[in-house]
Amino acid sequence: MIIAVDAMGGDHAPSAIVEGAVLAAREGDVEVILVGVDEKIQEELDKHDVDQLPIRIEHAEQIVDMHDAPGKVLRSKRKSSIKIGLDLVKAGSADAFVSAGNTGAVLAFSTLILRPLKGVSRPAITVQLPTLQGSSLLLDAGANVDCKPIQLFQFGVMGHAFAKYIIGKEEPRVGILSIGEEDGKGNEITKEVFHMLKKSHVNFIGNVEGKEVYRGNADVVVCDGFTGNVALKISESLAEMIGKNLKAMFSRNWKSKLGYFLLKDQLAEFKKKVDHSETGGAPLLGINGVCIIAHGSSSPKAIKNAIKRANELAEKKINDHIREDIESNLADLDLGIWKQIKSAFVPDSLEDDKKTEEEVVGEDETGGDEAPSTSEKDKDV
């Protein structure tokens, strides 16, 4: 498989990205196209022995900054590594795209260029969390802020497919993130999704409370992007706080320093278990193509793993599975909600989605910084 990699995105770009690509190429199986500013990438490649490696450069003169508003980027950064990398996927010149850059921009460009899969309203960012039972998926982690029930339903079906065909869980347990386990608990949206998922073909286990997430009692945790983003970021925040406290503790005096020395190997092992750089980034599920969003602070190892994950998703044809599952599940949904489904396929706010790429770029440059195909909602990651 050929993986296009955004060489310019991420806190440590391009060095960490290029090094990650080299590591992935060395392990075999993948060809890498590094997309970005030619000479900068070459400079980094020169630091490695890449003579026999299947790595090539695709020049892209523009760089998307981490703080650029996605809507603006769509119009003003059409020669960026993100746009050109996704174009390669669209054209079939690459099988997948990986970026550690501006998430909102990746989301906006991929929705515009690759388009959502048939039957999917919006793509969802899917993160893999470490749990007491191994790992679980949480989606959406921030692509869609204000969600309709049908979207959460789709997230459930997509997460189920990912857990089954990629992670390899036989009958993934799908739950809705809520504030009580009982059927009637939740907010207006989760209560509606509950009934929809209950009728679906997925192994639906009902509501999952926050306290169950890291116990691993659900393989797929479904939520809107606002809740998912808060849950994910607050987890990172807590882990950071605990980590900093432990670190301070370990270096306080000779006794604690010795204690740390004795525990070092096992602490490293635990750190590896919960390290996001091991999970290979967050796939953007529901898009017609494979797109992986890596953490902004990705290390070379994280990039390597994201490339391998992208390769796996493309090889195992994740989108064929999602397409089939969405179709069979939607077919069985109560006709009573047909209207809702229809409205979710063509939400009012998404009328602009019908515009072609050309129409979008042709628009007045001063037309605001909103993405035509992705409202404010999509930027908040």
Place this chain on the structure above:
Amino acid sequence: MIIAVDAMGGDHAPSAIVEGAVLAAREGDVEVILVGVDEKIQEELDKHDVDQLPIRIEHAEQIVDMHDAPGKVLRSKRKSSIKIGLDLVKAGSADAFVSAGNTGAVLAFSTLILRPLKGVSRPAITVQLPTLQGSSLLLDAGANVDCKPIQLFQFGVMGHAFAKYIIGKEEPRVGILSIGEEDGKGNEITKEVFHMLKKSHVNFIGNVEGKEVYRGNADVVVCDGFTGNVALKISESLAEMIGKNLKAMFSRNWKSKLGYFLLKDQLAEFKKKVDHSETGGAPLLGINGVCIIAHGSSSPKAIKNAIKRANELAEKKINDHIREDIESNLADLDLGIWKQIKSAFVPDSLEDDKKTEEEVVGEDETGGDEAPSTSEKDKDV
């Protein structure tokens, strides 16, 4: 001050509750009324030397189970320790109420018996989280699932008052929990609240991302009860997972056991820092009386601290401060949102709120298990 304590609520009731009350009474300053089944409380009291302590029993024959639906409890458990304890506050025989029991039931009874403060739509559960800078408040942690913007505005004002007059922070920084720091980020509700809090007298610092919470960059973190509950519970879940992994690590071999032994004191110190039993429970802010919700798994120490916190809130007249701050802030709010405020004072779904307590009990017992004055929203804690 006289504190009424629900002796029958909590995983370790009545033993842990009675012991906590004894500890609090021994430290002076408070008189405790233990509310619950007379002989069971007496049995526990007999285990302690309480001769000179200002502790007495108020008999309540019914016990609210942790799984009882709050609506049902309102009608069928009118002789419960929760109801009778809150009646004592209402009558002025006690200055505050503490319970580690069924949160939904405490919420429902306190809203019905004590009523919300003037200018407050609904009370909010206010938790104190440990952070890198000490501690921060998060509200609402689960009392109100689907919130209107005006409610979050009130949470901000109430949290500000609590941080200022009880925690003692001079100019508490109030932020809205959202998914990006920039002004325009968030969901439909947070965006509206943003503009309201910006106009308020509180020291509003804008949006706060999940990753900032445990860094302590806001003293008061405002969110709806669904998001707050998920954030709180997922934090507990992650802490549990990390704790279990560390524990397993410490006992793996002689080296790690020795390492643990050397670090023991400092680990205990850290545990104390993040232990919820130290924070004295979660005040239900916005109710016309002082009511503290303690964690279901409260230890005697946690109950002692909750009683002391209740005492402090009553002594420092937290509700006078909230009333004043709500009034002055509401007065300054744009008239354009007056309609919204009004609708929040008397939300459609709350028409039943106008019923008196007597009317509620007089209703058909088979009338469902919904709390008349508290919709489904209030039960989900």
